[in-house]
Amino acid sequence: MKSLRAQLIFFWVLLFGMCIALAVVMLTLYRSSAGAQVAAGRGATEQSCRAIAARYAKSTAAPAPVQPQVDLLQVLLQLVLIETPHVEGGVWQGAGGHLAYAYPTYEGSGVKRDVPAAEQPLIVEMAQLAARTQQPQTDVVRGSREALIVSACPLAAPGHDLAAWTMTRTNGGALAAQGSLRAGLGVLLLLVLASGLWLGFILLRGLRHVQRLENRLAEADADGSAMPELPRTGVRELDRIVDGFNRYRLRFEEAQAHLRTAAQQRGRDQRLAALGRMTGGIAHEIRNPIATMRLRAENALAADPERQGAALQVIVGQIDRLDGLVRSLLALVQPLTLAPVDVVLHHWLEERISAVASKADAAGVQVTLQHDMPASASFDPVHLARAVDNLLDNAVRHAPRGGHVVLSASLREARTLAIRVDDDGPGVPAPLRASLFEPFATGRADGTGLGLALAREVALAHGGELHHVPLTPGTRFELELPWRIS
Template sequence: MLRRFVSANCTRRTTLTLQDSIRKDLLVLWLSIAAVAMVLVALLILLVQQSAGPQLARARGQASVSCEALRAGAARLHMGAPGDSSVSPSSQKLPGAQAILDLVLRDRPGMEGGFWQTDAGVVAYAFPTYDGTGIKRDPPSAELERIVATAQRALQTNGLVTDIRPGLREAVVFSACPIDSPPHVLAAWTLTRVTLISADVVNPLILTLSLLLCMVVLSGVCLGRMLARWRQQSAQLQAQLAQAERLAALGRMSAGLAHEIRNPLGTMRMKVENAMAAGADVREARIAGAMESVLSQTQRLESLVSSLLALTQPLRVDRQSVDLVAFLDEQIQVHAIAAQRAGVRLARSVDSDLTEAASSSAWFDPTQLARAFDNLLLNALAHTREGGSIELGARRASPGRLLLWVADDGAGVPVELRDTLFEPFATGRSGGSGLGLALVREIVQAHGGRVTLAETAQGARIEMEFPWPTS
């Protein structure tokens, strides 16, 4: 008893220590996750502030206004005279085009534009705010295809057309609008490059992402180490708990075994002492009674030892094809005389689909299962009053499952025994060893099944469920 108490206290202290360790590890993990979350929030705020949406909307509006200004200027102003040396050769066909482009685009930083003619292509181009060396007079060849497509769409729809070519670090905003200048078919176009992520944002962003990645990696490593330590501590705790459970089970079994052995020994000692102390006239009769008692208690001890051996030795199940109905009838016949003496009726209840010849064959070890039914029927006979009844039954529990049961209408199982009914030495019957139902459980589990105490309005009902191969 003292050992079990010490072992339980040690297990309790170990459990508390493990809980404290887990609590600290979880706190560290939570703080790490909180730090990562804060970094993510800061990154999201930065990205929202640098969102491309407002920039693109502003650039699109400026492109539209500039394109409309180019269209108005080309329609109202007289373009320079032929041979004017201030215009490029490509604009000689449209006098004044270069002046209009420079005038409109000089207040639009980063915006370039020109005029496009159906039969001649780009006939005028300007980029007044070009920050390179010299003056840029050649339209961007990489964007020429998109410029032409936008201008054609503007002429086809006879209205302003804007288009955006998205990119990771830079987006390009195109706009085009038709110009009413007979006999030419012209379209004015503009092009603006919008920097989505500037250089002063890229470096902090890369640094932030690097820090975030490092934190995630470190958090993963710490979590892995914590999980490994938890698994090790959990394995140690499970081993200690298993040891404590084994000691507790051994203690319960030892106490039950001592009780079951002490009672027969006490009975034999009392009978022998009475016989030896009797007078000469009754000594012979007392000795004969004592011998009968010794023989009876010896048989009880032999039964106890046999049951213990059956529980401690592994059960070897030899499954066979068994006629289920005939098997149940045989169990009834074995206990028919004892039931008749007790005034108890034995009955069989089998579902109709199991009584057919093709469906009545079950697959189990008949010898071992007969032992289980012996214990169940003896237990039911001991708890059923005269005039009562005991039922042996069988039915299909579900596809591939067979349910067998023994039910009686006796006093039932006391509430305090229901949780430990199938444990060794758990009995509410005077003279019972408490090993019968434990042996039943071992036999059923050896077949891959389970045994339970079912809920009933009266008496007790022990159900055994087995796997039943469908083929």
């Protein structure tokens, strides 16, 4: 059970179950204790009453006298009740009322000889009922502090109006505790309800705060903000987490800023490091067109005037080549200043395909766009267009006639935008892969080797990278960029 909500709900239900079980146990113990005392008292009174009736029957000759002997009755009561503690009894007759009474185990200071006045109506009622029905009778009267138990047994008499009775009271402790038990159960119930309500309140409030934080993170994620600032909740434990998260956010943003600065510095360092390597390449790339133009110009001066036009066309072509070389060098050497905006990705990629469509048609290569991509992204559309155009131009140049070039984009789980250009050409030669993104590294005789270097500089300026992935057959160049550029 890993959910905090499930654990709290389980604890809440368990608390209620334990309190209910405790209440049931307390009530059961109370009832069993009080019931046992009443049952014991009832058994004592009934047994004593039957014993009085049995001894009276043995001591009286048949037929039974109309008027029993009081002394005999008194002796019988003493003999029987002396063996039963806390039980008192007597003999009642319809014509004479109470004939005898005894309480030999009375714990008072003297000898108790009078029938209890408060219980006389119940005693008379039970004696009359026993004499009339000639059957033993028992009644239990429960009070707030004790239970009164009265038993009556018929005695042999001509008028059927003679009965013996016995009476006892249960220990008042259990019955006296009834009010306290009820009060205790009431307090227990109130505590259970209060604790359950309080626990539910804490649970709902905590879950509400957690839901608010979760919504804030979800909103920030939808807006493209990687690390939002979380509001305080007022709950000390949650605020510790919130404060820790906010402090981490500040450190994360500082680290991001340092990372961007380091990436920019890395790009500048790479450009400076490559500057030395570029010097030889630049000299070679400039020397060849100059030598060609010098040769053509000298030949034109020595040749007929009608042949000078062709020489001038060659010279103009070499000048265009030098101009393109200088433009590429300036773009590669000068630092890039990005202006990121939200771009509708599908339309922007369609423009890239349109830009290379004429060259692809001339080369007999089909260029397609894969439609599995996010709706929009944030980057510099001008600089990134130059990078993607260079990648598409290389793919079209290396794809065979009748081949295919695929342009696609996808959003990865790490919030990274990946733009891929695939072709089914022969691939990059193994000796060239180590220096593939360096200036003037090219496998074509007519290439300058600046296109991939410029595309990689654009990726680095965005905080991303350009990768080469060999395919079978073909080549993939993949631009990895942050989905949102701040």
